[in-house]
Amino acid sequence: MQLIKLSAIxxxxxxxxxxxxxxxxxxFTVVTAEVQTAGRGQMxxxxxxxxxxxxxxxxxxxxxxxxTAQVFLLNAAVAVAIVTALKNFDIPDLSIKWPNDILSANKKIGGILIENSFREDGRIDSVIGIGLNVNQTHFPGLPKASSLRNVTGMDWDKHAILESIVAVLKQDAQRNFPAEIWDTYTGLLFRKGLPTxxxxxxxxxxxxxxxxSQDGRLQLLLEDESVALFGIKEITMLY
Structure with missing residues (x-):
């Protein structure tokens, strides 16, 4: 990968x-920064x-x-790549809180923001932003946030984790993001199958x-046994 390291951005x-x-x-040009002053998440x-x-x-x-139908598949592939990479480091109790929060147990350790540019010739350029809490230990005002340091008691090499994530993602991209990624993604969903x-x-x-759903909407089985679909801005999980 071509890596561009920044001190602050x-x-x-x-x-x-x-x-x-x-x-x-x-x-697979990659940019990293030690400090980010205007980081963004979903919505x-x-x-x-x-x-x-x-x-x-x-x-x-x-x-x-x-x-464009593949856009959310990329979202799923990135989330799966992060979980797969973290499993290589024995990070415990990993799951994906729809649509793209990475959790260890019930705590958020990372998130994803993908921004797509659609070219006139039909090509799609995707910039995948990943924020992963690695060695930070205190999260004032964020009771549901945690880090790799907190869940394992160890300090971690950020670059080694990045290399693992990129390696998994590149391998999947070379295979044009195979269908089994979708099965893996849905299998990793936080609280899947549990009343919530x-x-x-x-x-x-x-x-x-x-x-x-294939377009990224959450599928919920309701008490009347009907199935409802919700977009990202339409619903909040309470846990």
Whole structure:
């Protein structure tokens, strides 16, 4: 991989997108930063990280996706790649909280933000932002956040973890993200098959996560045995 290391940046995703627009970079160009001042999560949420303690990275993937229907498959592939890589380091109790939070037990240790650019010739350039809490130990005001250091009691080499994630993702990309990735993703869903409280439009109710549709919507089995689909901005899991 071509690795660009930065000491500080507002957003690795923005930096990589701008760099690719100017230079037409190779696929799997990777940017990392020790400090990120304007990190983002899903739905514009701000992602705060202690300087130098965590993995802050963006990965460019291009000439792999051929149609918009594959966009969420990439989301699933990235989440699975992260879990697969972390399993290589014996990180315990890993799961994926839909759509793309990485959990160890009930605590969030990482998240993903993918931004896609659609070219006139049909090609899709994807910038994959990954934030992984590695050696940070305190998360004020974030009771559901944790880190690899907290769940294992050990300090970790951020670069070794990044190399493992990129290696898994590159292998899957070379195979055009095979269908079994989807089965792995749905099998790793947090609280799949368990009665769980949710909130949507100010209403709380119980449901059971049964899967995710191909376009990325959460599938819930409701108390009346019907199956409902929810988009990212339409529902919150209460746990």
């Amino acid at each position: 507002d957003s690795t995703n923005d930096y990589l997108k701008q760099l690719n627009a100017r230079n037409d970079l190779k696929s 514009g949420a701000q992602w705060l990280t202690e300087d130098g303690k965590n993995l802050i990275t963006s990965i460019l993937i291009k000439d792999v996706l051929t149609e 409280a949710f909130e949507s439009d100010g209403r709380q109710f119980m449901g059971i996560v049964s899967g995710v």
